[in-house]
Amino acid sequence: MRAAHTHVESRRSRPATAWQVARLGARDSVPAAGDWIPASVPGAVQLDWARARGLPDPYYGSNVRAYGGLEDSYWLYRTQIPRVAHRSNERLVFACAGVDYECEVRIGGTHALSHRGIYTPFEIDVSLVPPGTALEVLLFPAPKRHALPADRSQASHVTKPAVSYGWDWHPRLIPLGLCEQAGFEVRPRVHLRHVDFAYTLSEDLSSAELRVSVESSDPAARHTWRLSDPQGGVAAEGRGPGGRLENPRLWWTHDHGGPALYTLEVTLAGEDTVRRKVGFRRVRLVMYPGQWDADNSMPKSRDKPPVTFELNGRRIFAKGSNWVCPDIFHGRVDAGTYRPLLELARGAHFNLLRCWGGAPAPREEFFEMCDEMGLLVWQEFPLACNLYPDDPAYLETLERESRALIRRVRQHPCLGLWVGGNELFNSWSRMTDQSLPLRLLNRNCYDLDPLTPFLPTSPIEGLGHGDYRFRNRGLDAFEIFQRASCNGYPEFGCPGASPVEYLRTFIPPEELWPPREGTSWEVHHGLRGWEGDANSWLFLNTLEDYFGPSASLEQMVSRSTWLQVEGYRSLFEEARRQQPRCSMALSWCYNEPWPSAANNSIVNWPARPKPSYGAVQAACRPVLASARIPRFQWRAGETFTAELWMLNDSAEALPGGTLTAELVLGAGRSRLSQWTFPGLAPQENLRGPAVSMELPGAAAAEFVLELSVSPRADWSSTYRLSLRAAGLPPLPK
Secondary structure, three states, X not given: OEEOOOEEOOOOEOOOOOEEEEEEOOOOOOOOHHHOEEEOOOOOHHHHHHHHHOOOOOOOOOHHHHHOOHHHOEEEEEEEOOOOOOOOOEEEEEEEOOOEOEEEXXXXXXXXXXXXXXXXXXXXXXXXXOOOOEEEEEEOOOOOOOOOOOOHHHHOOOOOOHHHXXXXXXXXXXXXXXXXXXXXXXXXXXXXXXXXXXXXXXXXXXXXXXXXXXXXXXXXXXXEEEEEOOOOOEEEEEEOOEEEEEOOOEEOOOOOOOEOOEEEEEEEOOOEEEEEEEOEOOEEEEOOOOHHHOOOOOOOOOOOOOOEEEEOOEEEOEEEEEEOOOOOOHHHOOHHHHHHHHHHHHHOXXXXXXXXXXXXXXXXXXXXXXXXXXXXEEEEOOOEOOOOOOOHHHXXXXXXXXXXHHHHHOOOOOEEEEEOOEOOOOOOOOOOOOOHHHHHHHHHHHHHOOOOOEEOOEOOOOEEEOOOOXXXXXXXHHHHHHOOOOOEEEEOOOOEEOOHHHHOOOOOHHHOOOOOOOOHHHHOOOOOOXXXXXXXXXXXXXXXXXXXXOOOHHHHHHHHHHHHHHHHHHHHHHHHHOOXXXXXXXXXXXXXXXXXXXXXXXXXXXXXXOHHHHHHHHHOOOEEEEEEOOOOEEEOOOEEEEEEEEEEOOOOOEOOEEEEEEEEEOOEEEEEEEEEEOOEOOOOOEEEEEEEEEOOOOOOOEEEEEEEEEOOHHXXXXXXXXXXXXXXXXXXX
């Protein structure tokens, strides 16, 4: 229920700022003239050092190892106070939106302030400092608990995102630097520091009580505001904090309406103006229909918490994925990074993205685009898979960083949920709802954004994480989810190798085939990627179990892709078939920060869809014919079975039709059933007949189940399944 990013409109200028950086041997070292190198801001010291010293591309081969240890140095940035003309009623300010991760600022060699944190901005008035005076930012080494293993646990006492300390899809490369905008600004003496737009919708959503509040350099200065509707007409305006809007156009996800956006303009004392997009919507987490009565046995514990999204009074099924950092270096991520990824997400029929807590929270451009595209955002705080402490020093930083993040992100209508962090109630983290960091985050969300839902972590009762393999303990992905009964699935994965032409761009030719440990296949997480498993994420053992040994790189990739395509198709569709108890399907993961040899992602870095993207896109269509198929691989002579469904996530009642199910094996085609289904109610699924057929003893290695819908061919679906070769033994259990 908040506004979008602030755009400053009047009487502010930003003189160009030239930065240099030097690597120090010790905190108090004085760099020699030849130690200084050009620095890009925002950016990372590793990128500056690589350009100046000729380090190889960290994304190719095993080159990332050349960057090890750079995070353990002190680094000194420097620039100069610019010579700019400014009036007596204007101020020259040095403003920094955040630092990765800890620094102190010196002006003319004198300490000006100390700072810690990516999300908390700071500024210094330098109007009276002589032009040409040096402004320096001393960057501290990356925080590490050195007594612990070189993994994410070293970040368990700080708010620096843990992903860069090493993950199963992210190398151990820990960026440092001025990762946000940092430079000088000339602004009016009387200026806006923060604008907040909030509102309360009436229960029937027919009116909104508006609240426009500002923080300024002069508390006595008065402001005026104007709200323009999506067509540009004046919807409301006023002086002071209050107002009312009748019949607001509501912001919806793209699949349930349109993301209507208004424009808010606020002017302070005729001196300073900001303009931003705003949207009206009400989002809640609610119990699914009948949930209160699902278990009345005694003795009785608490019911599972509500996890069904309700947008503007309508329950919606959340379809999407887990958004992770789109680049190793957060400092170089910009609007050009976000847009192609978000357009692909919308094109896949996603309506929700989970911004995972192990990675840096996205920039403003990300949320602005989600506002514009009608994508809900689940935003987590920077806690993931660690036992974060109750000690005062950590809590002080978390307090400041979380409040800064809330104040920024609450401004966006796309914000749908706050979550304390990832997998904090699990055995590897061992936090509980009594842990002080989570109590602090809950309090801050209530204080600053009380109408946006909050959960302490995911998973929580009713929400399921996993599995992340196509086959585990004798069950394939089809079987695993058909046996599951969660209220939502915010993480599940199915790994697949990257396409051959993509692999050739970052794996040296001499290492491409066969995949071997100790090569780029391992560095890029094709082998030993996850939990020390030598097979992850390629899972060559699984491929061999299903199909026998692969004879070439192309054959291996083709087989791996087949499993990921059909695995993800089955997982998304099964979650949808479990409505209304299940209300959420978010795959792990959507994107990746660098080229991976194999991964659960459906989009390769930087924004290249894998073949599985098309399968997910098909499985997330608002309306489709679906088959519940017991498993992926069958044997000749077995009786194939499937259960037919029509799935409707749309808010519309739709006419009935005819679903024809056919099995295609080689040149043969057999009709299994023709089902004339009635009209589809809004947001309801329709269960149809079961079909069966004995599979012939043909030599084919695969067969296809086709579901054709008349008169709506766009609702049709196809499943490509494996027919086990006669010479292969039964699958190992």
